[in-house]
Amino acid sequence: ARLIVRELRREGFYVEYLQTTRPEEIRSALQLGEWDLVTSDHQMPGFDAPSALRLVREVRPDIPLIILSGQIELQTAVDLMKQGADDYVQKDQLAMLGPSVRAALEHAQRRRELEQAAAILRANERRFRSYFELPLIGLATTDLDGTIVDANDKLADLAGVPRSTLIRQPWMGLFQPSDAALLQSLTRECLQRERDGFVAPAAIVRREGQRVRTLVSARPIQARADEPITGFLWAVVDASAESEALRRLTDTSSVLAMLSEIGAFAIAVEDPLTGERLYEHTPHGLEVCAIGPQGFPEERVHADHVGRYRAEFAQEGSERASIVFPALAPDGSWAPVVLTRTLYRSSERSQPLLVTLCHRADAQHGALFSVDAVPLPAALVDAGGRVLFANSLANDWERGNVTPEPRSLSGWPAEARLVRTDGRETPVRLNKLSSAAGEGRLFLAVAV
Numbered sequence: 001a002r003l004i005v006r007e008l009r010r011e012g013f014y015v016e017y018l019q020t021t022r023p024e025e026i027r028s029a030l031q032l033g034e035w036d037l038v039t040s041d042h043q044m045p046g047f048d049a050p051s052a053l054r055l056v057r058e059v060r061p062d063i064p065l066i067i068l069s070g071q072i073e074l075q076t077a078v079d080l081m082k083q084g085a086d087d088y089v090q091k092d093q094l095a096m097l098g099p100s101v102r103a104a105l106e107h108a109q110r111r112r113e114l115e116q117a118a119a120i121l122r123a124n125e126r127r128f129r130s131y132f133e134l135p136l137i138g139l140a141t142t143d144l145d146g147t148i149v150d151a152n153d154k155l156a157d158l159a160g161v162p163r164s165t166l167i168r169q170p171w172m173g174l175f176q177p178s179d180a181a182l183l184q185s186l187t188r189e190c191l192q193r194e195r196d197g198f199v200a201p202a203a204i205v206r207r208e209g210q211r212v213r214t215l216v217s218a219r220p221i222q223a224r225a226d227e228p229i230t231g232f233l234w235a236v237v238d239a240s241a242e243s244e245a246l247r248r249l250t251d252t253s254s255v256l257a258m259l260s261e262i263g264a265f266a267i268a269v270e271d272p273l274t275g276e277r278l279y280e281h282t283p284h285g286l287e288v289c290a291i292g293p294q295g296f297p298e299e300r301v302h303a304d305h306v307g308r309y310r311a312e313f314a315q316e317g318s319e320r321a322s323i324v325f326p327a328l329a330p331d332g333s334w335a336p337v338v339l340t341r342t343l344y345r346s347s348e349r350s351q352p353l354l355v356t357l358c359h360r361a362d363a364q365h366g367a368l369f370s371v372d373a374v375p376l377p378a379a380l381v382d383a384g385g386r387v388l389f390a391n392s393l394a395n396d397w398e399r400g401n402v403t404p405e406p407r408s409l410s411g412w413p414a415e416a417r418l419v420r421t422d423g424r425e426t427p428v429r430l431n432k433l434s435s436a437a438g439e440g441r442l443f444l445a446v447a448v
Contacts, residue, residue, distance in 0.1 A: 003094060004039060004068070011098030021047050023055055030059040036108075037101060042069035042076075042088075049080060057084050062112060064104035066097075138214075138236035141221065142171045144229070146187075155236055158214065160206035171234065176203045176211065183216060190220050191229060194320075196342060201239065213239045225338035226324050265359045266291055272343060272354040288329040289337055289358035296339050296358060302326040309339075319343040335360060377447040379418075381430070383407035387418075387445075394447070396420060406430055406443045418445060 001019045008015050018029050021044045029035065040052040049067045056065050067080055067088035077088045086104040089097050138155030140148055148169050156163035159174055172180040179202035189195045197219040203211045215237045220229040266289035269279040282290040288300075301309045305325035312321040321341045326334040341356045377394035379387045385402035400420045409416070409430065418426045427448040 003091075004097065007094045007097050008101060011101075013098070013101065023047060023051070026052065026055055027059055030056065030063070035060070035063060036105060038063055038065045039068055040065060042067055049085070050083065053080065053083055053085055062108060062115075064108045066100055066104060068097075138234075138238075140166070140171065140234045140236075141231055142234065143231045144191075146171045146184075149231065158204055158212055158236060158238060160208070160210070174204050175216075176205050179203055183218070187218065187232065190218065190232070196220070196320075196340065204236070215239045224324075225322065225340075265289070265357050267358075268295075268356045270354040270356075272352055278353070286358075286360065288327050288335045289360065291356050291358055295341075295356065296327075300328040302328070302334060313339075313341060377426070379445050381406060381443045381445045383443070385416075397426075402428065402430065402443075402445055406432070415448070416445070 005015050038056050040049045042049045053065055064086040067085050068091055070091045087100045089100050138158045140151040140155050142148055148166050148171050151166040153163055156166055172184055183202060186198045199217040202216045203213050205211055217235045219233050221231045221233055222229045266282040266286050268291040270277050302325055308323055312323045324338050327337045329335050337358055337360055339358045343352055343354055379394055379397050381387055381402050383406050385405045387397050387400050397418060400418045402416050402418050412432050414430045416428050416430050418428050428445040429448050431444045
C-alpha cells in the first residue's frame with residue numbers, strides 16, 4: 001500500500017486511504033465513506049480480486065476499481081475487465097498506475113454525468129407528458145416532414161376524429177388550405193431561424209365539413225438552442241367562442257409569462273418605445289439567467305464572448321438577437337445560457353413588445369416545450385393549497401388558497417375551488433406536476 005500511495009502522490013494526487021482484506025470492513029467503508037477509487041490485489045489471503053470486484057459493484061457500482069498484480073495472465077485480466085474492473089496494472093510497472101487512475105476517475109465522472117442527464121431527461125419527459133395530457137388545449141408534436149407523431153385527446157375532439165387516427169397523418173391536412181399555407185410559411189421561417197415560434201388564426205376542417213376557428217401556436221423542438229430543430233410542438237385553442245382569456249392569448253406577454261412561472265426561463269418584457277419594464281421574473285434556481293434593468297449585465301458575460309454579445313445586443317432597432325455564452329453564476333461558477341431578445345408585434349396591442357428570455361443551455365435545464373400552452377388564468381400551488389405564483393390572467397389569485405388541499409386529493413386531474421381573501425370563488429382543475437421539489441409537491445391550478 002505504501003508503494004501505491006507514494007506513486008499516486010508522486011503523480012500529484014492527494015491521497016487518503018484505508019487498507020483492509022476483510023469483506024465486512026470493505027462493505028462498511030463503501031457504505032459510509034465518500035471514496036473515489038478502489039485498488040485490489042489480484043490475490044489476497046482469503047479474498048481475491050473477483051470477490052472484491054463483486055462486492056464493490058454490489059455496494060457502489062459507480063466507483064472505479066483497478067486490479068494490481070505481480071503476475072496475471074492476460075485472459076484473466078480481460079475477464080476481470082469484462083466483469084466491471086476499470087483497468088489492471090502490474091506491480092513491476094507502477095509508473096502506469098497514475099495514468100490508469102486518472103483515466104478511471106475521468107471515465108467515472110463522465111458516466112455519472114450521463115446518468116444524471118438521463119435521469120433529468122426522464123423527469124423532463126414525465127413533466128412534458130403531464131402538460132401534454134391537460135384537457136384544456138389541443139396539443140400535437142410533428143416531425144420535420146409535418147407528420148403527426150403524437151396528439152392529445154383535446155386535439156382529437158377539435159378535429160372530430162379518434163385520437164389514434166391522427167397519428168402519422170399530415171398536420172397541415174387538418175386545416176383549410178389557405179390557413180395551412182400560412183402555417184407552412186411560418187414554419188419555414190422557424191426552420192430558417194427567423195422566428196422562435198408563432199401564433200396564428202387557422203380553421204380546422206372536420207370530416208363532416210364543419211369549420212372550427214382556432215388559434216394555433218407553434219414552437220420548434222430542439223434539445224438546445226444551438227442544436228438542430230427536430231420537429232414542432234403545436235398548441236391549438238378553440239377560438240369559436242370569443243372570451244377574454246382567448247383574446248389575451250395573442251398578447252405575447254401573457255403567453256411568455258407562463259414560461260417563467262413553470263421555472264424554465266428568466267424573462268423581461270418592455271415597451272420598446274419608452275423603455276418601461278412591463279413584466280419581469282427570474283425563477284428560483286435560475287439566478288444565473290437574471291435580466292437586469294438595462295438588460296443582461298455585461299459583467300456576467302464571459303470575457304471571450306463580450307465582443308459577440310455587444311455585436312448582437314448593441315444594435316438599435318434589431319427585431320431579434322440571440323447568443324449562447326457562459327454566464328457568471330452567483331456562486332462564482334460559469335454556466336452556459338441562451339439569451340434571446342425579440343421584438344413581438346401583436347394584433348391585440350397598438351404597441352409592440354420587446355421580450356428578453358434567458359435559460360440554461362445544459363442538460364440539467366433541458367427545454368420545456370409545453371408551458372406556453374396555458375392561455376387561461378393559472379397558478380402554481382403547493383400541497384397545502386397556497387398560491388405560489390399566478391400568471392397575468394389571474395393576478396387577483398395571489399392571496400388565494402385552493403380547497404380542498406391538493407395533498408388530500410387523489411385521481412388526477414382533480415376538481416377544486418380557489419377561494420380569495422374576499423370570499424370570491426373560482427372553480428379550478430388541478431394537475432400534479434413533477435418538479436425539482438419532487439412529485440406531489442407542486443400543482444398547476446387552471447380556471448375551468
